[in-house]
Amino acid sequence: MIFTETKLKGSFTIEPKIIRDERGYFMESFNERTFEKGIGQNVHFVQDNQSFSSKGVLRGLHYQCGEHAQAKLVRVLQGEVLDIAVDIRPNSETYGQHVSVLLSAEKQNQFFVPRGFAHGFLVVSETAIFFYKCDNFYNKESEGGIIYNDAELNIDWQFEIENLIISEKDQILPTLTNAKKVW
Numbered sequence: 001m002i003f004t005e006t007k008l009k010g011s012f013t014i015e016p017k018i019i020r021d022e023r024g025y026f027m028e029s030f031n032e033r034t035f036e037k038g039i040g041q042n043v044h045f046v047q048d049n050q051s052f053s054s055k056g057v058l059r060g061l062h063y064q065c066g067e068h069a070q071a072k073l074v075r076v077l078q079g080e081v082l083d084i085a086v087d088i089r090p091n092s093e094t095y096g097q098h099v100s101v102l103l104s105a106e107k108q109n110q111f112f113v114p115r116g117f118a119h120g121f122l123v124v125s126e127t128a129i130f131f132y133k134c135d136n137f138y139n140k141e142s143e144g145g146i147i148y149n150d151a152e153l154n155i156d157w158q159f160e161i162e163n164l165i166i167s168e169k170d171q172i173l174p175t176l177t178n179a180k181k182v183w
Contacts, residue, residue, distance in 0.1 A: 001028075003038035006099045008087045010114040012039050013101055014073075018108060027108060029075070030133070039112055043071055045133040050077075053123045053130065057165045058157065060120015061086055061146040061173070066183050068142035069115040071135040079128030080104040081121040084155055086146065088182045089116035096176060098155055105129075116182050118146050122157050122164070144180040145173035152176050 002015040014035075018027045028034075036042050053059065061084065064070045074083060086098040101111045103121075105128075113119050121130060148155065148166065153176060157164070173179070 001034055001038060006085075006101075008085065008094050008097060008099050008117070009092070010039075011085050011099060011117065012112040014038065014110040014112060016108050016110070029108070029110075030073070035073075043135050045073065045135050047134040047137055048131070049134065050129065050131045053128055054165065055123050055126050056159065056163050058120065058122045058148055058170070059167075060084065060170065061118040061148060062120065063088065063118045063144045063182055064136065064139060065142045065144050065180055068136055068139040069182060070138075071115045072113045072119060072132045073110060074103065074113065074119070074121075074130065074132040075108070075110040076103045076105050077129040077131050078105050079123065079125035080106075081123050081125075081128050081130060082158055083111050083121045084119065085111070085113045086118040086153060086176070087116070088118050088146075088176070088179070090181065090183070092116070096152060098153055100155070118144070120148060122159055124159065144182065145170065146176050146179045147171075147173040150175045
């Protein structure tokens with residue numbers, strides 16, 4: 001696996017080693033020792049989540065606060081998504097900055113989003129199955145979120161805004177300035 005740190009300290013893109021032959025392919029999608037060596041920290045995942053969505057579905061930007069903050073290892077099992085992580089760590093040099101990664105089932109690439117980041121994704125293929133590991137259990141009372149079109153963040157979703165499919169809950173999220181603090 002090739003681990004590449006993004007411009008946001010602690011977040012990494014991960015390219016797997018894929019072995020292909022006439023039968024198909026084989027790859028190791030997760031190995032705790034390799035993963036922890038690659039990102040330089042210990043992370044123990046406790047929950048796996050999966051979603052299915054159609055083209056234009058935008059989920060996010062979400063995070064968990066305080067002791068319930070979550071790191072995520074995300075990937076796409078089918079289709080393609082534009083994945084976004086926003087640094088919301090209060091004392092970070094890159095606070096309020098974001099990074100976008102195109103994740104696809106074809107490339108089998110992954111993205112590690114550490115604690116202290118808001119996260120969201122947009123389905124750019126006809127459908128997508130999105131899978132992610134979390135290092136902390138979900139806690140409803142600790143939910144936080146930031147509106148996808150916050151002018152301060154200025155995220156280019158690379159999609160026609162009028163064609164986005166967004167839940168009612170995500171349409172009324174606050175701006176970064178007014179959002180719950182991650183800690």
